[in-house]
Amino acid sequence: MDLKQVIIAHKAGDSDSRRWAEKCARQLESRNCRVLLGPSGPKDNPYPVFLSSVTERIDLALVLGGDGTALAAARHLAADGIPILAVNIGGTLGFLTESIEMFSDTERVWDRLSEDRYAVQRRMMLSATVFDGDRRDAEPQSDRFLALNDMCVKPASADRMITSILEMEIDGEVVDQYQGDGLIVSTPTGSTCYNVSANGPIVHSGMEAIAVTPICPLSLASRPIILPSGCVVSIWPLGDYELNTKLWTDGVMATSIWPGQRVDVRMADCQAKFIILRENYSYYHTLREKLQWAGARIQYSNNHRN
Template sequence: MYLSTNVFNMERARSSIINVTSNAGCDTIGLRIKTKASLYDKNRESRMPKQKGMCIAVFAKHGASPKQAIWRSVVDLLAANAFHVLVCDSMLNSGSSRKSKPECDEANFEFANLALIKKKAKIAVIIGGDGTFLGTARELADCNIPLIGINQGRLGFLTDIRLDDINPTLIDTINGQSVSENRAYLEGQILRQGKVVENHIALNDIVISRGIVGGMVELRVEVDGTFMYDLRADGLIISTPTGSTAYALSADGPILHPSLAGLLIVPVAPHALTNRPITLPQHSTIDIHVTGGKQTGVHFDMQFNGRAKVGDQIRIKVSPHPIQLLHPARYDYFAMLRQKLHWSASPTEAPHKTRGLRDSGHAK
């Protein structure tokens, strides 16, 4: 084997090409070796993200000010790391939208509607509490964009990154130092005389509840076409594992680990004390027939509210399209439960541990 080396002038190029030719065959292999550039260029390369120019969408709570320090600092950090940033214009109300967009013409981001974000964005960063995260997740359910949450709310079961830990955790998470996790959506339909009158999705839960006026709701529950039970109660919760730490938990439901493929049915204040929560396989189809009650409500993540009449049927199943969450590399589900729910804390310790809970993260 012999080597033939062509070295280009360093003034014209920063790399050398060495052609290695083997006598045993006719294959020629080209190897490109980077030469040492200036210290500035070397440091700049080390700061560059793995996917230079990748489009990142930023969502903030509806009505947030265009000059709000938190989301602008997130945008500045992403832009400084060479990401193309789109800020969803749904955060702006009609008045502020008209006033703020001209002021941001020379900014390091651009406002974009949801359709453009679905087309271009590779990752979505959501700034807010769990409510903001749930609403955004439903809006992006059909486009398979991974979601990262920054906690600007209270507990933050879904928003992992603390406000005081955005830099460098956010950039590290985007660049691959992360834990990817799929979570299931629920699809819910309200059928009236066999026709679908409402069709929505939920990440946490779908709740059938009594109306403002009247007594308990009366329901007949079937699973995969098989009768399960009749129920008289204030309501019924159909929850994903993600939602098992939400309303279902306050109604004495169990906590399901997010990796479990299951559904949770939890009665709310049932008339019969023998009606207890039950966990079903994820592939189950749940049909709930409204047999009594007035102004029965059907709530999707407690953010969209529908109405069901006596004789209506509510059909619930898991969506075939899961949501993808990106957690920081140090994410620990059980540490999150300890911090948010005060696991392993005695009653005398719990009040002290609530200090700073607003910005608490999920790391140990």
């Protein structure tokens, strides 16, 4: 990898993340690399400025924060194929990030990247667009939204908790109507986030599949379903007289969905590319450690395997 132009995004409001970002910027600049640096958070989005201010290829995005910071980077950078090195500084779980211990010797990290001594993990993403009516050739009524974890259709109100009624089609065929708190359409990466909290299935991140999970449905017959990645999931809000239904991408509100509109969710035509520095990376170890399964909580001897 050539390190000629790098963007560095640090978690907004986190002093440790900012300090590491400034340190990395100085080191990269001493290697004749152009660096664009800025905070990333709910009220800070540096990526449009980064992307519009460069004329040459961006070689790397260094993202310092937690999973939320990494998700924001993926949503804005995946379409341009920019590899992301996400490091857990100021984060909590860190499903998508490298540990700070792996990153502590930053000069060695730059050497490894320059010498191509790393792996790239490609992760499926979702795209969503809002349409008017039932005409399949209709013009979209919204931008295209991307998500690495999930698309969620659910109501939002400052006054009360609202029950939604949503109709789901798969490839144009009505499958079910859900009454409850909403619907989650998840990637395998996002299956261990909101999806699993709603009793959805865990799907290996190396797969290409779509999981649809109802949130607190009022019927025991409403169950999660896993679909092939080529399917198009269409969701219609029904009975939304107060105009509360929203589309959320990775937990961030994207747009409103009005009565008579539908949102189509499908596999995106781009993938998020995450750089892996760990030589012994294991998806199952990540599950044990981050979800605190028994293998991570109980220490015992493995002598019975010898």
